[in-house]
Amino acid sequence: MKLKPVPAFTTLALIALPLALAACGKEGDKPAAPTGEPVAAVAAPAGTNWAETINQTPDGHFVMGNPQAKIRLVEYGSYTCSHCRDFSESASPEIRDIVNSGKMSFEFRNYVRDPMDMATALLARCGGKDIFYPLSEQFFGYQNSLFEKAQAMGDQAYQATMAAPPAERFTRLATAVGLIDYAKQRGIAEDQAKQCLGDTKAAETLAKGVEKANADYQITGTPSFLINGVLVDNATTWPIVKAKLKEAGI
Structure with a gap:
């Protein structure tokens, strides 16, 4: 079964999501461009560590680490x-280690490509x-099971789910592919x-985030x-990204 684009909540979302499907394989104040000079470690406040220090940006993203880190x-x-x-x-383990040095912050931004991705992101x-x-890492671990259960739905059931009202479709989809049960096992109550799955405003915000990333x-x-704040060319694997971070002074 081929996943179809997320039905639009607004015209903006309708534009954003099909553009995102091409894909697998500037906002706020940004730190200065890396100079390549070694970045000094910065200790976390007493009784804390940087990898467990999470702040939310004005745009709703979650940033792990030292808010004043030289490398972002x-x-x-x-x-x-x-x-x-x-x-x-x-x-993930090495990123947490680097973040704990205080030299770098890390931010995962959801780039939603399809309905299953939207349900998982919500x-x-x-x-x-x-x-x-932690939840993001565990949902990545569920990916193979997610695909298997999505295929098992069949096109007719999938299309019926996607035809449900916007406030219901992702709940129905997540139920069918086991995402709600998986989340429950990780501390998210069913209600x-x-x-969260019925929050159309949150879904629209994620869709708009895709359009902003593209723009x-x-x-x-x-x-x-x-x-x-600068896109790294041809970087899809950790060894390549890690090499670029070393060039930046990590």
């Missing part, structure tokens, strides 16, 4: 992108900023999960990375 790494990723899953599995954000990163950075695939 941003990933645009999708929960239904196999390359993003591979990056999460290989890079659930990953459902518990708030403090558990967003809370359904409330600001001409994103052509996921994962894509920014270092201090």
